[in-house]
């Protein structure tokens with residue numbers, strides 16, 4: 001009987017996911033791994049839960065042949081999270097590749113996988129593509145961080161900026177300026 | 193303790209194992225995005241702080257004063273004598289680990305030194321070595337460490353990676369409050385000139401002009417007048433907002449961000465509308481123009497110094513009692529420390545609502561009432577006309593800010609206000625709200641730009657729960673009653689759950705409230721007000737059809 005790779009992957013889903021989860025968690029300090037692996041309620045263990053449910057969604061998407069948009073949605077939160085954790089770019093997205101070894105480890109007990117070689121190569125190529133996509137997402141998250149930081153600075157004194165603008169306009173139109181705007185530069189104190 | 197010898201069976205139970213991971217050996221990493229800049233020397237000097245110098249955490253040499261070890265050890269000795277709680281906290285932790293996975297910084301980062309038990313251990317290990325017999329003899333085996341410059345760097349990083357939120361203390365069977373240990377750690381750091389700018393500069397500004405941004409009285413007046421004008425544009429009603437009015441019945445104090453930051457400002461418009469509508473005899477103070485107190489994040493002495501203006505202004509203006517706006521740490525100071533530090537406020541009256549006659553007995557000693565308590569009482573007594581439909585564009589969830597929640601137990605009044613002002617309200621999961629609320633990740637003076645990544649990590653558990661109610665119930669508005677939250681939750685949401693915006697409770701009240709003679713088609717942000725678009729108000733501005741929640 002000819003079994004397709006996808007069928008095999010579906011059969012081995014929990015085993016492969018367990019290995020992939022373990023390898024991904026291994027990127028965190030060991031005392032954290034223990035807690036992130038715990039079955040604590042979802043909201044008490046957000047990193048563990050995000051990784052767990054994210055990997056499941058990505059794996060199912062890959063097996064189902066989802067397009068890159070859907071795969072991107074599935075992986076977004078994990079990447080977003082790792083983009084602000086203690087990782088370099090390569091470390092942040094590297095876990096995607098661990099799926100390859102998880103799949104291979106699972107298939108190695110399979111005896112003869114010769115017939116599946118082409119499919120395995122194709123599947124691994126999709127993992128590579130996903131890793132590149134993850135890298136793009138990582139970069140987008142980093143850019144977003146800088147953008148948000150810029151907006152935040154503005155919002156923190158939003159009303160003062162608006163008032164300052166009004167004063168400049170009053171000045172330009174020759175109106176009497178009603179307010180001597182305070183700039184505590186002399187104190188070096190320009191922060192909230 | 194030294195006098196009575198422990199029994200052998202107790203000794204047999206003593207766990208000599210240091211915590212896992214050999215955390216003491218982990219190097220300190222000053223990584224961009226996860227630390228705060230050093231205090232601006234000019235502002236540190238302004239506050240007469242010791243050992244002022246120009247330095248940054250990224251420098252190799254932090255230029256510690258020559259006798260820094262002596263200063264730290266003496267400082268620790270003094271504090272152990274002064275605060276019995278500190279001595280108890282140093283001695284009784286059994287390393288049960290119940291707190292380990294309760295800190296949002298640990299949960300978001302996985303860094304073991306962000307486990308509350310290890311955060312406290314940073315100080316405890318030094319305490320053990322220099323203040324306990326076991327530590328003096330057994331050294332590292334008893335979890336003791338000598339005081340080195342590396343340890344000071346570690347303190348600086350991790351005592352400024354704790355928001356003093358006290359979530360961990362809720363779960364500790366002994367009630368050990370790591371926030372207090374952090375406070376002591378910060379006091380000691382400050383004693384050798386290692387303060388951060390985001391705390392020192394607002395504190396200096398506050399000391400000089402009364403508020404964090406250093407706005408002077410005429411600037412304060414201009415800001416309030418500006419808000420009055422904007423409110424008139426929105427509602428057609430010109431409200432009175434008295435400043436420094438002697439003999440007013442009530443002094444109103446709110447965080448300064450309410451009048452210069454967004455979205456705080458819409459809450460300010462809400463207060464102004466509310467006070468007008470009920471005809472409150474109140475006043476602002478141009479000097480007590482800040483409820484926030486960054487002294488709390490610096491030292492007990494600084495907190496006391498900055499807090500003094502509130503009673504002083506209440507006395508000078510001759511008010512009967514004080515009403516306080518939407519702020520988090522401000523309420524920790526007012527509720528837990530003000531009376532002891534700067535009281536007794538025996539020149540003030542027992543607070544009584546002039547509108548409903550309700551006596552606020554819980555405020556008998558401080559003489560200061562939270563605006564959510566005040567407004568909930570107005571609603572309960574049918575004094576406000578609220579049209580919930582006007583908030584139909586928002587689906588609200590409520591973030592319990594750490595301080596009003598864990599330091600005051602203020603759970604019901606904000607929810608009561610929301611439920612009477614909005615049709616759509618959905619709670620986040622129960623292990624993320626009320627006393628178990630997750631911190632915004634930016635409190636206690638570490639909500640800085642340079643610390644942004646750490647804030648995103650620490651805020652992740654909170655954002656994760658918001659995401660859940662957004663996905664499940666379509667929540668699009670995160671209400672809160674804290675100025676730091678209003679500043680730091682919007683970027684947190686933008687990163688994790690961009691569909692969710694942030695507002696204050698009195699913004700929701702201000703939107704729902706039907707004001708006599710109003711003429712409005714927009715909400716306080718200038719967006720269309722549901723059910724009140726142009727066609728719903730006739731020429732005279734009268735509201736044609738409203739369902740009143742009275």
Ligand code: SF4
Pocket residue numbers: 284285286287288289290291292308309363364365366367368
């Ligand atoms: S819960 Fe309390 S006793 Fe247990 S490790 Fe934490 S601080 Fe120590």
Ligand code: SF4
Pocket residue numbers: 294295296297306307308311353354355356357358359360361370371374
């Ligand atoms: S007080 Fe809050 S931030 Fe500090 S250790 Fe405890 S849970 Fe963490």
